[in-house]
Amino acid sequence: MPQSATANILTVLDTDFKGIIEEWLGTQVKEGVKRSDLFSDAESRNQNRELLKAFSKGVRDGVTGEDFDFDDNQWDDLRAVLADVSRERVNRGVTPTEMATFVLALKTPLFKRLEAMLDSDHGVLIRDVMLVTRLVDAFAIYTNEIFILEREQIIDRQRQEMLELSTPVVELWDRVLTLPLIGTLDSARAQEVMENLLQTILERQAEVVIMDITGVGTVDTQVAQHLLRAAAAVRLMGAECIISGISPMIAQTMVQLGIDVGTVSTRSSIRTALSDALLTVGYVIKKTEGQ
Amino acid sequence: MAGVTSINLVEHALLVSIQDDITDTEILELQDRLSTKISENRVDGVILDISALEIVDTFVGRVIAQLAGISRLLAADTYVVGMRPTVAVTLVELGMYLPEIRTALSLTHALAQLRRV
Numbered sequence: 001m002p003q004s005a006t007a008n009i010l011t012v013l014d015t016d017f018k019g020i021i022e023e024w025l026g027t028q029v030k031e032g033v034k035r036s037d038l039f040s041d042a043e044s045r046n047q048n049r050e051l052l053k054a055f056s057k058g059v060r061d062g063v064t065g066e067d068f069d070f071d072d073n074q075w076d077d078l079r080a081v082l083a084d085v086s087r088e089r090v091n092r093g094v095t096p097t098e099m100a101t102f103v104l105a106l107k108t109p110l111f112k113r114l115e116a117m118l119d120s121d122h123g124v125l126i127r128d129v130m131l132v133t134r135l136v137d138a139f140a141i142y143t144n145e146i147f148i149l150e151r152e153q154i155i156d157r158q159r160q161e162m163l164e165l166s167t168p169v170v171e172l173w174d175r176v177l178t179l180p181l182i183g184t185l186d187s188a189r190a191q192e193v194m195e196n197l198l199q200t201i202l203e204r205q206a207e208v209v210i211m212d213i214t215g216v217g218t219v220d221t222q223v224a225q226h227l228l229r230a231a232a233a234v235r236l237m238g239a240e241c242i243i244s245g246i247s248p249m250i251a252q253t254m255v256q257l258g259i260d261v262g263t264v265s266t267r268s269s270i271r272t273a274l275s276d277a278l279l280t281v282g283y284v285i286k287k288t289e290g291q
Numbered sequence: 292m293a294g295v296t297s298i299n300l301v302e303h304a305l306l307v308s309i310q311d312d313i314t315d316t317e318i319l320e321l322q323d324r325l326s327t328k329i330s331e332n333r334v335d336g337v338i339l340d341i342s343a344l345e346i347v348d349t350f351v352g353r354v355i356a357q358l359a360g361i362s363r364l365l366a367a368d369t370y371v372v373g374m375r376p377t378v379a380v381t382l383v384e385l386g387m388y389l390p391e392i393r394t395a396l397s398l399t400h401a402l403a404q405l406r407r408v
Contacts, residue, residue: 198376205396232388233379238372238396263390 005066006059008128009135012113013056021048023109031105033098038089047085052106054078059135066131070142079142086146090154099147103140107132167193169200176277177206178270182215190226194233201239208277209234212270214245224259231264240280242266244273296321298328304336304405305329305367306398307358311343318354322361329365336405337362340398342373352387359392368408369393370401 013020025048028034034044054077062074070079089099110132118125167189172178179197201209211227213219219227231241244267246254251268254261267273275285296313299306305328307321329337339358344351355371362369372395382389395401 194380195376198379201396202376207396207400229383233376233383236371236374236379236382236389236394237376238370238374238394238400 005127005131006063008114008118008124009059009110009132010056012110012117013052013059016113017052017056020106020109020113021045021052023112024048024052024106027105027108028102031101033101033105035092035094035098038092038094047088050081051078051085054081055106055135055139063131063135068135068138070138078139079146082143083146083150086143086150090147090150096144096147100140100144103143104136106139107136110136163189163192167196169197171200171204171206172210172274173278173281173283175205175207175281176210176274177201177204177208178210178212178274180212180215183217185216185223185226187222187226190230194226194230197230198233198237201234201237206239208240208242208280210242210244210270210273210277212245212273213243213250214247214270216245216250219250219253219259221257221259224254224257228259228261228264231261235263240265240277242273242277244268244270298325300332300334301338301398302402302405303334304338304402305332305334306338306340308340309344311345313344315350318351322354322358325358326361326365329362329367334367335408336368336370336401338395338398338401338405339369339371340373341371341378342375342397344378345375347378347381347385349385349387352382352385352389356387356389356392359389363391368405370395370404372396372398372401 025034025044028044036044039047058068058075058078062068062072068075086099094102111129114125114128114132118128168180170178170180177197177200179193181193185193197209200206211230213227216223227243231243234241242265243261246266246268265276267276278285296310296317297308299308305325307325309318309321313321325337328334337358339355341355359369359371370393371389374394393404395404
């Protein structure tokens with residue numbers, strides 16, 4: 001039989017395209033992965049139709065003999081549709097298992113139709129079922145890969161946002177800046193913080209900078225090193241640096257570690273640091289009469 | 292020579308503007324001229340404006356420290372003003388914290404400080 005390996009599969013796909021979609025949806029419902037709470041029926045049907053259309057195109061052009069490679073150009077359409085669908089599903093909170101089962105549910109309608117068509121020829125049926133299995137499995141694995149990639153991108157973006165968000169330089173008063181440090185201070189963040197701070201000093205012509213470390217959990221030698229380097233750079237720019245928020249615990253650790261803060265002034269609370277800073281730029285905080 | 296570094300008298304201080312393209316020979320020659328000027332004019336202070344300086348290395352860093360040291364020996368308060376953020380970061384990364392020099396944000400700030408003394 002000079003017939004290609006995919007001929008039967010294609011016939012099935014062409015003759016009952018709509019029926020397959022409906023049954024695919026049905027299987028998804030049975031497996032409990034349809035997520036009607038996240039997608040309307042029309043949306044699901046649309047997604048399935050696009051995917052199946054791209055899938056049949058891939059089967060038609062992308063399978064030679066019994067071999068196929070999802071990275072080939074013939075599968076471009078499917079990959080593009082898949083990327084869209086995955087993105088949509090990730091954003092709405094579909095789990096990886098649901099996503100994989102969603103794709104694997106395509107097997108049942110295809111198997112049923114092949115069985116009906118090749119009832120008499122079991123040899124061909126088994127061959128075709130095996131091919132469909134390989135195709136759909138590859139399809140599902142690829143889906144998961146895209147799914148994870150999509151998630152990684154989200155994580156990456158969030159990390160970047162966190163990095164930016166966590167280093168705000170606040171103008172407390174005319175020529176007084178504060179930098180509330182929160183969390184851990186690794187080299188990458190310290191660098192970001194320092195650059196951000198120095199740039200703001202230049203823009204605002206700040207004379208005093210308060211680095212508040214109330215939110216920094218632990219101060220080890222490395223964190224202290226970063227802090228002192230930032231303080232030194234601030235001084236070189238011509239501004240004064242006060243490190244505030246040194247808790248009794250941190251003070252003890254710093255002394256035990258033998259960290260010498262040199263000429264950098266330190267305060268226990270941002271409150272005292274602020275009144276010092278205001279004094280430096282020529283302001284006094286005064287209580288109003290009669291209060 | 293690209294540009295001889297100018298030394299101007301502002302109030303009772305000498306203002307030295309260091310150019311970005313200053314060469315090593317020029318900067319050494321500047322030390323010479325500056326020390327002479329300080330003793331000639333009997334100034335109270337010296338202001339080194341390095342706002343034009345975009346790139347520093349250990350040599351320039353050391354010379355800045357030396358210029359400040361010389362002025363101090365000749366009894367003139369010395370301020371380094373207008374250091375760029377990138378320059379400050381580089382110096383700190385090179386381990387040159389320059390604790391012996393005084394710094395100010397700008398010329399105005401330095402002059403105000405000098406007046407206060």
